[in-house]
Each structure stands twice: as C-alpha cells, then as structure tokens.
Amino acid sequence: MSWSWPYFFDYMTNGLMLKGVWVTIWLSIISMVIGLALGILAALMKMYGNGLLRYIAEFYIWLFRGTPILIQLVIIYTGLPQLGIRFTVIESCILGLALNEGAYLAEIIRAGIMSVDKGQEDASRAVGMNWRERMWLVILPQATRTIIPPLGNQFNGMLKTTSLCSVISMQELMRSAQMIAQIQFRVLEAYCIAALWYLLLVSIWGLIQARIEAYYEKPFGSEEATVSDKP
Amino acid sequence: MSDIENVVSLKNVKKAFGKNVVLDGIDLNVRKGEVVVICGRSGSGKSTLLRCIDQLEKIDSGEIRAAGHLMGFREVRGKLVSLSDAAVARQQRDIGMVFQNFNLFPHVSVLENIMLAPTKILKRSRSEVEQEALALLEKVGLPDKRNAYPRQLSGGQQQRIAIARALAMKPKLMLFDEPTSALDPEMISEVLDVMVDLSKAGMTMIVVTHEMGFARAAADRVILMHNASIVEDAVPQEFFENPKSEHTKLFLSKILQH
Numbered sequence: 444m445s446w447s448w449p450y451f452f453d454y455m456t457n458g459l460m461l462k463g464v465w466v467t468i469w470l471s472i473i474s475m476v477i478g479l480a481l482g483i484l485a486a487l488m489k490m491y492g493n494g495l496l497r498y499i500a501e502f503y504i505w506l507f508r509g510t511p512i513l514i515q516l517v518i519i520y521t522g523l524p525q526l527g528i529r530f531t532v533i534e535s536c537i538l539g540l541a542l543n544e545g546a547y548l549a550e551i552i553r554a555g556i557m558s559v560d561k562g563q564e565d566a567s568r569a570v571g572m573n574w575r576e577r578m579w580l581v582i583l584p585q586a587t588r589t590i591i592p593p594l595g596n597q598f599n600g601m602l603k604t605t606s607l608c609s610v611i612s613m614q615e616l617m618r619s620a621q622m623i624a625q626i627q628f629r630v631l632e633a634y635c636i637a638a639l640w641y642l643l644l645v646s647i648w649g650l651i652q653a654r655i656e657a658y659y660e661k662p663f664g665s666e667e668a669t670v671s672d673k674p
Numbered sequence: 675m676s677d678i679e680n681v682v683s684l685k686n687v688k689k690a691f692g693k694n695v696v697l698d699g700i701d702l703n704v705r706k707g708e709v710v711v712i713c714g715r716s717g718s719g720k721s722t723l724l725r726c727i728d729q730l731e732k733i734d735s736g737e738i739r740a741a742g743h744l745m746g747f748r749e750v751r752g753k754l755v756s757l758s759d760a761a762v763a764r765q766q767r768d769i770g771m772v773f774q775n776f777n778l779f780p781h782v783s784v785l786e787n788i789m790l791a792p793t794k795i796l797k798r799s800r801s802e803v804e805q806e807a808l809a810l811l812e813k814v815g816l817p818d819k820r821n822a823y824p825r826q827l828s829g830g831q832q833q834r835i836a837i838a839r840a841l842a843m844k845p846k847l848m849l850f851d852e853p854t855s856a857l858d859p860e861m862i863s864e865v866l867d868v869m870v871d872l873s874k875a876g877m878t879m880i881v882v883t884h885e886m887g888f889a890r891a892a893a894d895r896v897i898l899m900h901n902a903s904i905v906e907d908a909v910p911q912e913f914f915e916n917p918k919s920e921h922t923k924l925f926l927s928k929i930l931q932h
C-alpha cells in the first residue's frame with residue numbers, strides 16, 4: 444500500500460476530521476481560559492497569600508508541574524470513579540488540561556508581576572488604590588506585557604497537548620485521525636492530515652499572538668521620538 | 675497654634691529598618707498652606723519620612739496625623755488599631771505624592787494617568803473628570819500631550835504629569851521626594867515653576883529637595899535632617915544666613931561649593 448493522494452485530499456475535508464479540528468479549538472480555548480484564571484489565582488496566592496493560602500498554591504503548582512499530563516488525565520477520568528468521583532470525558536479533559544496549564548501559567552504570571560517596577564506599587568498606593576485596585580488597574584496590566592509572549596507559547600503547546608485527550612477517548616483532532624486511519628488503514632495519510640491541521644492552527648495562533656503582543660507593546664514603543672533624560 | 679490648623683502633625687515618630695534607625699523620634703507640624711523644604715545628606719531619612727507620612731512605610735512608634743487622618747490607625751476606646759489596606763488607601767487619597775522617578779503608569783496615556791484614580795477609585799463621571807484633567811494639563815503646561823504615552827515624554831514633562839496626576843485627587847497635602855533630582859538641568863525649572871505656582875495657590879507642601887533656589891523662593895520653613903533627626907527648622911533666611919546647627923553650616927558649605 445503506497446501513498447495515496449486521493450485519500451489524502453479526501454481526509455483533509457473529511458467530516459470527522461473537521462469535527463476533530465473544531466473540538467481541538469474549543470477544548471484548547473476553554474482549558475486555556477480556565478487555566479489562566481487558575482494561574483492568576485495561584486500566582487496571587489503564592490505572592491501575597493498568608494501561610495495556608497501560599498502553601499496551597501505552592502502544593503498545587505508543585506503537584507501539577509511535577510507529574511505528566513497524561514497521568515493526570517487518566518487519573519481524573521479512569522481513576523477517580525474508583526472513589527465515586529465521576530466526570531464525563533469532556534469534563535475530565537477540561538479539568539486536566541486547565542489544572543495542568545494553571546500550574547505553569549502561575550509561574551509565568553508570577554514572573555510577570557515581579558517584572559513590574561517597584562515604583563508602580565508606590566505610585567498606585569499614593570493615589571489611594573487598595574490592593575485589588577493596584578493589582579487590576581496597574582500591576583497586572585503591566586505584567587501582561589511580559590506575560591503575553593510565554594502565554595502565547597503555552598497556548599501553542601495547549602493546541603497540541605489536547606491530542607493527549609484522545610487517550611481517554613475525547614474525540615478531538617488526534618482521535619479523529621485515529622478513527623479515520625482505522626477505516627481504510629490509510630494511517631500515513633490520516634495522521635499527516637492531522638499534523639497539517641495542527642500546523643495550520645498553530646500558525647493562525649502565531650499571527651493572532653503577534654497582534655496581541657503589538658497591542659501591549661504600543662505604550663512602550665520605541666519608534667516614536669523619545670526625549671532622553673538621565674536615568 | 676492649635677492642632678486644627680495643622681495639616682501634618684508628627685509626634686515622636688520612630689522607624690528602623692532592622693538595626694538601622696532611620697527616623698529617631700521625629701516631631702513636626704506643618705500648617706495649612708505652609709511649604710516646608712527638607713534637605714539633608716543621603717541616607718539621613720528624608721525619603722523615609724515622606725513615605726511614612728503617606729503610609730508607604732509603616733512606622734514603629736509615634737503618631738502621624740495628616741490631611742485630617744490618623745495615618746495607618748484608628749482609635750478605638752483610646753487604643754490604636756491598625757487599619758486594613760483598604761482603609762489606609764482611603765486615607766492616602768487625600769495626600770498626593772511625587773517621586774524622584776516620576777512613576778507614571780507606563781501602560782496608559784497621559785490623560786488616563788490623570789483620570790485613572792478619580793474615575794476608577796472615586797467612581798466619578800468620566801466627562802467631569804476629563805474636564806478637570808484637561809484643566810490640570812493646562813496648569814502644568816502640557817495641554818497637547820493628553821494622548822501621549824509617558825515613554826514619549828521628557829523627564830520634565832513626565833514629572834509635570836505626575837504632579838497633575840496627584841492633583842487630580844484633590845489632595846489636602848502634597849509630598850515631593852526630590853522631584854527634580856532625576857532631571858537634566860534644563861528641565862528642572864519647568865517642574866519647579868509648577869511647584870511654585872502650586873504653593874502660591876495655597877497648597878500645603880513638604881518638599882525634599884536640594885534646590886536651594888526653590889527653598890528661598892517658595893519655602894516658609896527649611897528643615898535639615900541629619901542621622902534620622904531634624905537638626906534645624908527655620909525660616910529660609912535664618913536657615914541660610916544664620917543656621918544654629920553645625921550640621922547645617924557644614925551642609926550649606928558643601929551645597930554652595932557646587
């Protein structure tokens with residue numbers, strides 16, 4: 444059985460494949476958004492929390508960065524039912540991906556917050572901002588500039604990491620390719636198409652990321668003439 | 675001199691960083707509309723004094739009243755209880771502070787720098803605040819910079835925006851920590867001019883600076899700090915021509931050399 448172009452092109456727009464693409468997209472986005480919320484929470488707990496909160500955040504980060512995502516997914520979907528805790532496939536995927544992502548993002552967000560000049564905290568206190576206002580109006584918006592590039596990388600990774608969900612039978616792009624490959628045993632064609640779709644998704648994200656980065660860089664742009672002073 | 679007319683009143687304020695005593699029992703009163711210049715050599719505690727008044731640092735003991743607040747505490751049946759972060763923030767709204775490094779918010783425009791606190795914290799209407807912000811820009815001589823980002827401004831311009839940002843909260847007291855020390859010489863006067871105008875308009879001000887021209891022109895009193903204490907507190911003429919402390923004489927001789 445040699446390479447077949449007709450199968451290749453047929454798989455490209457195969458309904459099953461397209462459905463997988465769609466699932467991969469929304470699964471990535473939902474997991475990323477929840478992961479981002481978890482990451483911000485964990486970062487703030489670790490940096491500003493008192494004793495217990497900080498330990499919880501540190502434990503969470505340590506646990507999820509220290510174990511393979513594949514094991515996390517399998518434990519959540521196949522292991523936890525043993526304790527009577529049951530999640531659907533979709534819930535398990537989102538939970539696993541988001542928890543894992545949050546642990547990585549927490550460290551990225553923490554580094555971003557630490558990159559903000561100490562004078563910004565003074566300045567925002569001095570105009571009368573409380574902790575929440577300082578965070579949301581001054582510190583986090585500035586940290587975002589540092590956070591966006593690694594965050595973009597994480598999302599790039601997320602698009603591909605979702606393929607691991609095929610192991611717990613989530614019907615995303617990878618699983619679609621598996622299923623298609625099993626119909627006519629056109630394994631190479633099916634997986635090449637899946638690979639191409641991942642490439643396409645990641646490339647589109649690359650373009651979007653560049654725009655987001657440019658947006659956050661704008662206030663710091665060096666193009667405009669700046670009058671220099673002593674530091 | 676009653677307590678009522680004092681905008682600032684410090685009683686035996688002490689502050690140490692570890693073993694390093696930075697404020698060693700400071701007493702200081704500043705009346706409404708008064709301009710007090712503080713000078714002293716590096717490390718004498720000038721910045722720390724201002725930062726304690728504005729609660730950017732917590733004091734170890736003593737008492738600070740400023741802009742009508744007992745800073746950092748409230749009195750409950752004769753006892754002092756530390757305030758929460760949010761309650762301290764409410765006190766800080768009545769005190770404006772200007773920093774050596776400007777510390778403008780770099781991620782938003784000039785106009786937004788000025789409007790951020792009044793709109794987001796006091797929740798005042800945008801249009802009303804914008805009118806005031808534009809008037810402030812006029813006042814500091816930068817009406818055409820509303821849409822610029824801080825990065826695009828010179829140091830002198832940034833510092834004037836920082837003053838406008840502080841004034842937007844309508845503070846009862848303004849603190850300046852070496853506002854011109856980071857500026858190129860040709861930009862110093864544009865900032866000092868704004869401060870002189872402000873003092874003429876009756877603002878109560880404490881200014882840490884080594885600009886003796888400003889002290890002569892605008893100060894009601896000049897204070898010298900030395901080793902965590904106030905060693906001289908006099909009207910400008912006395913301070914410059916007839917200082918009592920040896921430290922002041924030494925300080926003046928060094929300042930006047932260059």
Ligand SMILES: Nc1ncnc2c1ncn2[C@@H]1O[C@H](COP(=O)(O)OP(=O)(O)OP(=O)(O)O)[C@@H](O)[C@H]1O
Pocket residue numbers: 691694696714715716717718719720721722723
């Ligand atoms: N956050 C801090 N932690 C530890 N020590 C500090 C801190 N801030 C200031 N100090 C120390 O307190 C002393 C007084 O500092 P401060 O900044 O008040 O002096 P200053 O009179 O403003 O000096 P300068 O003219 O250099 O600004 C210095 O010895 C300084 O090292």
Ligand SMILES: [Mg+2]
Pocket residue numbers: 720721722851852
């Ligand atoms: Mg200082």
